[in-house]
Amino acid sequence: SPAASTGTRTWRCPSAARTRPTPSRPAPAPPAWGGTTTIVDFVVQSVGHGLREGLDAWHAKAEGNCAIDYGFHMILSDVTEDTLKEMDLLVGEGVTSFKLFMAYPGVFYSDDGRILRAMQRAGENGGLTMVHAENGIAIDVLVAQALAAGRTDPRHHGEVRKALLEAEATHRAIQLARVAGDVPLYIVHVSAQEALAEIAAARDLGLPVHGETCPQYLFLSTDNLAEPDFEGAKYVCSTPLRPQEHQAALWRGLRTDDLQVVSTDHCPFCFSGQKELGRGDFSKIPNGMPGVEHRMDLLHQAVVDGHISRRRWIDLACAAPARMFGLYPRKGTIAPGADADLVIYDPHAEQVLSAATHHMNVDYSAYEGKRVTGRVRTVLSRGVPVLEDREYVGRAGHGVYVPRGLSTYGS
Numbered sequence: 001s002p003a004a005s006t007g008t009r010t011w012r013c014p015s016a017a018r019t020r021p022t023p024s025r026p027a028p029a030p031p032a033w034g035g036t037t038t039i040v041d042f043v044v045q046s047v048g049h050g051l052r053e054g055l056d057a058w059h060a061k062a063e064g065n066c067a068i069d070y071g072f073h074m075i076l077s078d079v080t081e082d083t084l085k086e087m088d089l090l091v092g093e094g095v096t097s098f099k100l101f102m103a104y105p106g107v108f109y110s111d112d113g114r115i116l117r118a119m120q121r122a123g124e125n126g127g128l129t130m131v132h133a134e135n136g137i138a139i140d141v142l143v144a145q146a147l148a149a150g151r152t153d154p155r156h157h158g159e160v161r162k163a164l165l166e167a168e169a170t171h172r173a174i175q176l177a178r179v180a181g182d183v184p185l186y187i188v189h190v191s192a193q194e195a196l197a198e199i200a201a202a203r204d205l206g207l208p209v210h211g212e213t214c215p216q217y218l219f220l221s222t223d224n225l226a227e228p229d230f231e232g233a234k235y236v237c238s239t240p241l242r243p244q245e246h247q248a249a250l251w252r253g254l255r256t257d258d259l260q261v262v263s264t265d266h267c268p269f270c271f272s273g274q275k276e277l278g279r280g281d282f283s284k285i286p287n288g289m290p291g292v293e294h295r296m297d298l299l300h301q302a303v304v305d306g307h308i309s310r311r312r313w314i315d316l317a318c319a320a321p322a323r324m325f326g327l328y329p330r331k332g333t334i335a336p337g338a339d340a341d342l343v344i345y346d347p348h349a350e351q352v353l354s355a356a357t358h359h360m361n362v363d364y365s366a367y368e369g370k371r372v373t374g375r376v377r378t379v380l381s382r383g384v385p386v387l388e389d390r391e392y393v394g395r396a397g398h399g400v401y402v403p404r405g406l407s408t409y410g411s
Contacts, residue, residue: 066399079114094403103136119180133169154232167194193249266292300374326404340383
């Protein structure tokens with residue numbers, strides 16, 4: 001019975017938003033079906049607006065609608081003097097991690113100066129800086145060139161988002177964090193072995209640099225992006241899926257603790273009507289994949305396959321995320337005074353992952369037909385059953401907002 005897992009990063013994307021319960025349909029709670037009892041969702045700051053406005057909107061969406069506990073990260077899209085001041089206030093309210101993007105010019109992108117200023121402020125208030133590390137300016141050049149040459153299929157999404165541009169941005173983020181005063185840095189969704197090498201080199205120097213990867217980078221590859229008849233669109237996400245040879249490096253990074261967390265980056269879009277927007281232009285395919293329900297099971301399959309130990313499975317899914325994001329000791333441990341978030345897991349049960357049986361409100365599974373060994377049986381959230389012998393018994397409104405402290409990973 002592991003301590004229940006902590007899903008450290010999810011996105012409330014259009015199709016995910018439709019999982020909110022109605023009186024006639026109880027909350028399906030896909031995270032709970034997969035053994036996750038706490039999620040930390042991204043709040044988006046709109047350009048020209050303050051952090052408070054975004055946070056209030058996310059509280060309104062979540063309150064009374066969640067079957068499991070939740071917290072929030074804050075995306076910084078518009079770093080101004082007012083934004084920097086608001087960061088301090090949010091830390092006091094338990095929003096203690098701030099994400100910046102080196103990708104997506106014109107949307108979430110922040111230049112190096114804005115990133116540096118946010119890092120400096122986080123160094124003062126104790127927040128954790130999270131960075132999407134891809135060179136978005138260079139990627140946009142390659143996207144335009146690919147489309148002009150008639151390369152429009154989903155597979156070209158992976159080809160233009162070069163591994164070297166992920167590595168370059170990772171290196172740059174690390175150096176900016178050093179300039180800011182060796183502030184803690186968390187690189188999200190690492191997919192390229194070259195980017196992992198930058199993280200490992202920084203950690204070898206004793207720098208407080210952390211990284212995560214996601215199941216899609218461990219189990220899927222550019223082969224999926226190249227699936228015919230536009231099926232590859234199902235696997236469009238950023239950072240992109242990489243060739244299979246990158247997977248060995250990621251598994252090694254998880255074993256050596258150069259990568260500390262496996263998150264989902266859960267951001268589902270339906271294939272029908274949403275992913276299809278990019279037919280004839282891969283740059284218009286919505287970026288994101290479903291996955292929050294299958295993280296624990298896929299990681300347990302990694303135990304079965306010999307990639308990681310059972311102890312490491314528990315650490316990656318439960319203890320490390322809780323420490324990294326200031327939820328420990330309330331979450332991520334079985335101890336007096338901790339929340340009684342518990343999972344009873346059957347390590348011998350066999351299942352086939354499929355959109356026909358998953359509980360996520362999206363019309364495809366990225367792992368359709370994959371056989372895995374291991375399955376959640378029962379889930380308790382603060383001592384209250386949410387899943388009992390594979391029957392959902394939870395309710396909307398049981399989940400509450402959990403203010404987070406500062407990161408204690410490594411301390």
